[in-house]
Amino acid sequence: METQKLIPLIIFLFFLPCSVSFVPIDNYLINCGSHSNASLFNRVFMGDSTNQGSIFLSSDDSISLINKNPSPNFPTLYHTARVFTSNGRYRFHMKENGTHLVRFHFFPFKAQSFDMKSAKFSVLVNGILIIKEFRPISDHVLIKEFILKIESNMVEILFRPVNSGFGFVNAVEVFNAPVDFVIDYGTRLVGPSGVEEYKHISSKVLETIHRINVGGMKITPFNDTLWRTWIPDEDYLVFKDAAKHAISTHTPNFQKGGATPEIAPENVYMTAQQMNRDNSSLASRFNITWNFPVARDGFPHLIRLHFCDIVSPALNLLYFDVYINGYIAYKDLDLSALTIHTLASPIYVDFVANSDDSGVIQLSVGPSDLSSSIRINAILNGAEIMKMINNVDDSTVHRRKHLEVLFGSIVGGIVVLFFVATVFLLAIKCRKKKPKERTVESVGWTPLNVFGGSSLSRTSEPGSYGYLGMKIPFAEIQSATNNFDRNLIIGSGGFGMVYKGVLRDNVKVAVKRGGTPGSRQGLPEFHTEITVLSKIRHRHLVSLVGFCEENSEMILVYEYVEKGPLKKHLYGSSRQLPLSWKQRLEICIGAARGLHYLHTGFAQGIIHRDIKSTNILLDEDYVAKVADFGLSRSGPCINETHVSTGVKGSFGYLDPEYYRRQQLTDKSDVYSFGVVLFEVLCGRPAVDPQLTREQVNLAEWAIEWLQKGMLEHIVDPHLVGDIKPRSLKKFGEMAEKCLAEYGVDRPSMGDVLWNLEYALQLQESEQQRGVHDDYGSASEEVNETTRTIHESSTSRRIEKNYDNEGSDISTSQVFSQLMNKEGR
Template sequence: MADSTSSFLSSDNSISLTYQKPPQNFPTLYHTARVFSSTGRYRFNLKKNGIHLVRFHFSPFKAQSFDLKSAKFSVFANGVSVLSNFQPPNDVLLKEFILKIESNLLEILFKPVGDSGFAFVNALEVFTAPVDFVIDFGARLVGPSGVEEYRNLSSKVLETVHRINVGGLKITPFNDTLWRTWIPDEDYLVFKDAAKPAVSTHTPNYQKGGATREIAPENVYMTAQQMNRENSSLASRFNITWNFPVSPSSGPHLVRLHFCDIVSPALNVLYFDVYINGYIAYKDLDLSALTIHTLASPVYVDFVTNSDDSGFVQVSVGPSDLSSSIRMNAILNGAEIMKMVNDGSTNIVHWRKNLWVLVGSIVGGIFVLFLVVTAFLLGAKCRKKKPKQKTVESVGWTPLSMFGGSSLSRSSEPGSHGLLGLKIPFAEIQSATNNFDRNLIIGSGGFGMVYKGVFRDNVKVAVKRGMPGSRQGLPEFQTEITVLSKIRHRHLVSLVGFCEENSEMILVYEYVEKGPLKKHLYGSSRQPPLSWKQRLEICIGAARGLHYLHTGFAQGIIHRDIKSTNILLDENYVAKVADFGLSRSGPCINETHVSTNVKGSFGYLDPEYYRRQQLTDKSDVYSFGVVLFEVLCGRPAVDPQLAREQVNLAEWALEWMNNGMVEHIVDPHLVGQIEQSSLKKFCETAEKCLAEYGVDRPAMGDVLWNLEYALQLQESGQQREPHANSSASATTTVIAENSSANRRIERDNGYCSLDASTSQVFSQLMNNEGR
């Protein structure tokens, strides 16, 4: 709700600002801000005491006489300083704090720093957490002196630094009971080859006394990283290690680790050790003993550790001395790193300290002295000298070196010219992009920025530059070159060359004038609306490109990241599939799938592939089905701003189809343009692509045929049923027309003949017994 219409805001020296020209698709939450020229406050009357999550949203922009980037202020929550001399970054920032409230009142103060300073906030969230979200006992204090119990944890104000879904994909707030975001762990793994993802298709067995869905959602406990015992380059005993960045020497941190045994065939076979910052934190951890002897039951363990000057909190799991050689394994499902804001110097529950003072004054100094002496004597009698705990290196951990430079230049060279013929000097790319002028940026992604460039012969190119000096995208860089160096097709973006000098990773492609399909379908900078015929032709072109990938080679190529941003349009609106960084070779002839880590984009990801980690070309078919509905409806695959039942496009569109009302979700720009028979055929094709199981989905050749048929129905206006229900003669006629048209198109664009697999598809359709 707006704070100006609520009773929460209590400040006479504040104004509301509005972002006049926000970027395309910029979240509505950050279109406004509340600015305080002097101390301002919000007061929340809470229904009950206990643990609460408080979130602050910051996104600086310029409006009126304020540049929010120049703000400097402190923030207090019930008297505890949670942000001190805070200056916002240039981008969106979310700050989350977890604190215990015992007065039914939460007061948030914004205090500008300096006479000319001001404070601001874009949004505030306050959530009530379960009573057992943070408990006072059971946490393990880990350090050089060993492991001790850490008490009174709930009295600390915790700031969330990292929230990680280990072995799984990103989890958005809409899939979490407390509206949290969990990010994948891949970027934090010290040595990726030591870990192997594990995925369960079964709902976790939540048990009383263990973790709840509020502690972590089901998706966290249904994925994990385990020891990659199949990697022969590793020692017989090794650890999986993650480094989580924190501010150096920033005090104590709570490390909450989530476990759920989804890898063991039976109870009491999995034993492993946990290490925090090189010190053993939990030896011989037996998840069966922690879960009331129930397999795949979620639990979590809290650890407290001090950050050192390394700038990391390091977490490792490895085999225990109790592990058998056959069952040797270690797992981790999730991790949360939280900084203690009030590290012992401030305590929210002031009454506890006051209570001890009162007791001391009543009982008297003599009795207190008696207690101290007695405690000292008992402690001296019972105290045993604790051996210094071994670090990870001394308990069997084998440090493993990271990858060095790229081996690309030493790789085998496909084709007669090889990869060396594709190498472009860095100086030439620098000149083509005017030294990577920011005004020439035409896109960005996980790999890096994309620039428009012009070579000396006036050839326009798109230059994708990886983050300079970083080798994080090396596998994608190598994959893209390997795939694109051996394929050429009208509906696939061509690779012009690459550069690998001075720790640079640069890919150079043909320039595709009109950019991603996505920007022609929706968004604030939307181009003139595409007609239904244009959309059908674009889908047909993309399907041809995918069909060539799947069938043009012995094993085929699976794209693995089909989405509307990876389908580009040239000046004539011809579709070209792009971005092959996640591509994989398909299964061999005697195989049904490729077992691999789950990769892809949220909203387009094949659910069967996600559950089973078994990749087939039908995973691309599913993603393409989402694109088809995106084209029809003119909306994103995932839109968090919509109602919960509308967030996921595929689920929402299928629901309307099942109700026989698909015409109600068609892009308003298409109303009155679509022939009913064409719409029916198109929707049936999209629906089949989105079948739950890959075996029930059509091959891309069939998808292509159906889309061409939908285009023919649109152009002719014929109200014919699909070929499966038509007479043999009618079917033969349609197929002959499509076959000749395809051959003519392919020949006109420089191809020798129609793909053999495509011909087989048409032959099969003409045969009455083909299906």
């Protein structure tokens, strides 16, 4: 039914003409080998054998060919061709310098003694080799388009037969592009070293490989101001069910400084693919991915991505990330900020990335860490991929090779002697030095080789990564997940899909498979998870069962946590049976214990950096386990106060001081945990854009009610009458302290844990004793006295029980002795 409703809109968009046609100053359209003109898409191509057209042709040995048996209704432009048995040229006088488009039309029909499929030739434009040893391989029309900068008053196109072959062409186009079609600033170079600025892109020769109308139908040159063809994206989607069409019937708001109808036609910006959040087999966070085939030659490509926010009801609701070849290309892309705060205003962003041996340019869009839980989405409207071709002529290559041989002959002997001497000196120097073990952070995308062992069995000996590292064969993971059966998907995120699985020993596991095999996306997170989780073992931290890095896969295998994320038990359409207040307190206490262990169980401590309700999992007994350590960092050294690092985290949970100063401390986790505490209390998301302005941010809204002394008015309706006032007051005060603007004013996780235990005791106690009075000096004295006892005791027991699976007896014993009559 929904598809039927979309059909009229699609038909409307397909026949929607461009509003104003671009009129180029230079505009040469040649019908090659013909004595007459031909029309194609309302454009007239002049025959190169006519009196007017012959002035452009300079070739003594060229031949005009006519297709005697053209297909019915086949464009007349392809009924003729110009064949070159030796070098042949077209010359065009240019009225304007700058960026020009040059197109060649090839249709290899048979005529007379020529079978144009056997042609072999190269093409040069003003001495630049743009087509090298071309041979037609299909019976269809092939259009090759090049974008290059013309800086002379003449364009010479040379067709050069290779060996005993010949060249041919059916039609030639040469016309100038708009002034701002290719600009020299704003291009982003994407690769393993991050994102850098790429300069002087307009001086490069670009060959169009793909031009895609994402989410829409084919656009013909009739509906494009530069007479281009845009094809649908369906055939390039890696996982079609992850994408959903978006269509607008409103003309885009073209703005100065953004895209123009010459950059891409209106129809491109009126359709898009967005995240298919209606697909119940997918979790809230996943990427849409496209694979575009390219040559396996390692050449750089210009990737132009087109965006227009046609999916948001208002500004500043859409944040998403862009990935190219698995590398982050644009983090936290905010279309509202790039379009002068105008909704549905087209923009484009240029990237440069290299192709590799995979023969694929991979594009992905997915939710940003700044995305709210309600407005998680990502879109793409259009994509163009253009190869930055090698513009060196064959003759230049030969000369360079001769020079290289000569240079090599002269230098070769010196290099050999230097190498022998260096090896000798290094052998002496390193004879007694033992090789250092490499940590996960130091390795690239190579097998991690943590423990060794055969590929047929898992190994569990302690190694450089700690106690829990295990390499699991890919075949076993395939078997455990029924070859990654979609019905076993239990979640997804920026790293990839998560599957439920059962290993050979009947152990239930959660299998997190990173992105697309061979992709580098998520590689740092993959290494970080192994580094962190192989060092820790605690009842309230999710355990790493093993990992797999065979076949360029990045797979992490965790213990299976039966009841899933805490978030699902608090709110949303997938909400489970409501938790009682006691259960919620116990869950918060468990998570706090896990975080306290992270912060204090090691010399530098570990900062999680992404504490939120989706990263706190519940087992079958509702025991909390902190998960997802992909963003974790080691804490500051003893003589340091913070770690300087780029901001990572999730929107709504992010420590404002960390965001402003980019200085990370364990108090950043405390802030995020404070937001979780209010989520637990109020049963609503950290950010909800659908609410009124003052209610959007949970932390600000909750503190406002707390400071009014009316916190009980905003608790989860399921908890009304279930919370004792003193327990609520202690819990609220603790959450407020966690959310202090400056980290120095926030409590440690040890303090948070102490107060949460206290709130639970207040909830359970039927008879409040004076020593527990929230306002009494005795209570404050107990707080100050016992906090030190608790922290030191907990730290000692953490170290003591490290090898005993982090048994978490210490905290519970200390608090039971402090707060229970029987314990005294």
